[in-house]
Amino acid sequence: MKGMTLGKIAEAAGGTLYLSVLKEDGRSDVYEAGSLEGADGAVRSAFYAFQDREIQSVTTDSRKAEEGSLFAAIVGARADGHRFIASVYDRGALCVFSERELAREDLCSPEALSCLKSGGEESSGMLFRPWILVRDSQTALGAAAALYLDILGIPVVGVTGSVGKTSTKEMIASVLSRKMRTLKTEGNFNNDLGLPLTIFRLTEEDEIAVLEMGISHFGDMDRLARIARPDTAVITNIGTCHLEYLKDRDGVLRAKTEIFGYVREKGHILLNGNDDKLRTVREVNGLRPLFFGVSSEEEGTEELSAGSRVNYPPEELRGRCVCAGDIRPLGFDGSLCRMDTPQGSFEVKVPVPGIHNISNAAAATAVGLTYGLTFDQIREGIASMQTISGRFRILHTPAMTVIDDCYNANPVSMKSSLKVLSACDTRRVAILGDMGELGTDEIQLHRQVGAYAARCADRLIVIGTLGKHICEAALEADPGLEAVWYATVDDFLAKRESEFHEGDTVLVKASHFMNFPRIVEALTEEKA
DSSP states (O other): TTTTTTTHHHHHHHHHEEEEETTSOOOEEEEEETBTTTHHHHHHHHHHHHHHOOOOOESOOOOGGOTTEEOOOOOOOOOOOGHHHHHHHHHHOOOEEESSSSHHHHHOOHHHHHHHHTTSSSSTTTTEEEEEOOOOOOHHHHHHHHHHHHHHHEEEEEEEEEEHHHHHHHHHHEEEEEESEEEEOTTOOOOOHHHHHHHHTTTTTEEEEEEEOOOTTTTTTHHHHHOOOSEEEEEOOOSSSSSHHHHHHHHHHHHHHHGGGGGGGEEEEEEEEETGGGOOOBBBBBBEEEEEOTTTTTTTTGOOOOOOOSSSSSSGTTTSEEEEEEEOOOGGOEEEEEEEEEEEEEEEEEESSHHHHHHHHHHHHHHHHHHOOOOOHHHHHHHHHHTTTTTTTEESSSEEEEEEEOSOOOOOHHHHHHHHHHSSOOOOEEEEOOOOOOGGGGGHHHHHHHHHHTOOSSSSEETTTTHHHHHHHHHHTTTTTTEEEEHHHHHHHHGGGGGGOOOOOEEEEEOGGGHHHHHHHHHHHHOO
């Protein structure tokens, strides 16, 4: 990893580089920079050599330690990474982050000790174990990731928001990859542990990084943005997520916009112009935002904001807007639309259904224009975007069509997915579950989803403690609706055979902790 020497990593992490010298006679000596008194020439040479050694990879999983890697020993809920330090050295690790001072038994496994005594590992009769003492291994990991980004010097696109972060990130990466070698966040690696690990996947060949940044508390974004220091910040919307901690949408806005304090000089701010909260942002540290969104003349744009519907694009922002319009739905094949930009207009196919995905395409267009892509490159990138598991993935089986949208859920994303389901010309079945972290209004927010679902589904299946409120509100809105409630996923799976008809379209959606992928697996494997 270019420039990532142990000396620079220790300095960036605010830690101290130590070299433990383990000897075959059972003695051990520990040295640190500036304190090599008593060290012989071999030890001094070894210390300075290790100080200038570059790591080859970074891991927090001891099983993935390899030759030249840096292992961060993290104290987790299930295991303490410090227990595995000796084993990572056996695997070839160069160094470790440790939150405590390390003794001989921490650094040397019985196998390595036996090898040392037999003279098999090093002819000098010594084992060298460099390690970096830090206050907190996870914080040190973030500091090292920030150092690596500075060394590589490539631009970073940071993507955050309450809803649609992952889909927007995927579309942005698909667009940018038409021109540049692009690294993107994989899976759910969007927190203060996953973000550094994503950054460490970068190589000298990569030309840009698209990093998803997820938060749930005040200060979370501050820590993430301090690591990523994005050149371009994209905020998809301000919704009703994590209200347990952020209290209301104004709190969500404050928490998300912590990213603004770390956007690089001469950077870019890209905001959803359909969102009533984001529309209040006019200037950030001398930067004027570029807005993206869907024309208010299109049906369904009220679904793009958790608050009041706003007119888009407004006259005062023309020239600083990317606006999708003239939408022609293609069912599950997505939509055709026209993308109007400050540089002109072009036609594009968005391969995923739903007006929210057209908004995501507008965001990707705005990013593409920011980095000098042509209309053809942007068009190709949007059209070739691939959906991923749990993110509105359409699965066709001989018996039914399953919409796998079960990675996560909140009131806005629930309504967006139900809106797509409502347009189907088959029997429409919605399997919905609990939404987490909604705070004191969680019951009312579940009831709002229930009332909306009554207008979108022919059959409603609800699972979970809070989900019961979805079912109750749906039946109040439409007493004739076919609706049923199950306490658990297991209860539903035990009786699922009676729930479906041939040719149904089935939406599966809930917060991640509900483990709804089990339902998707059961419906698609058994019916395939």
